[in-house]
Amino acid sequence: MARVEFVDLGQVVEAGLGMTLLEVCDAFGLPMETACGGFAACNSCRVRVIAGALSEVEDVEHPFLDDDGQRLGCQARVVGAVTVRLEPGA
Numbered sequence: 548m549a550r551v552e553f554v555d556l557g558q559v560v561e562a563g564l565g566m567t568l569l570e571v572c573d574a575f576g577l578p579m580e581t582a583c584g585g586f587a588a589c590n591s592c593r594v595r596v597i598a599g600a601l602s603e604v605e606d607v608e609h610p611f612l613d614d615d616g617q618r619l620g621c622q623a624r625v626v627g628a629v630t631v632r633l634e635p636g637a
């Protein structure tokens with residue numbers, strides 16, 4: 548388990564290692580948008596990493612990331628304590 552904080556939502560949860568951030572949000576009833584259903588085909592689930600780390604960036608994420616500080620919530624997996632905020636694309 549690892550501490551996952553969503554600063555803009557004011558939520559801190561204990562999530563299982565290996566869960567995607569989307570799975571974490573689903574498990575705890577947090578509002579992460581998923582326009583493509585979690586298939587790395589939109590950027591509605593995008594987050595900004597404030598502190599900590601997530602799994603390595605997947606190739607499919609790159610078209611949807613503006614910079615190295617962003618991740619797709621449906622692809623990024625929990626590997627330890629991490630702090631993020633939701634940062635969906637337009």
Ligand code: FES
Pocket residue numbers: 580581582583584585586587588589590591592593619620621622
């Ligand atoms: S839900 Fe569409 S890219 Fe993650």
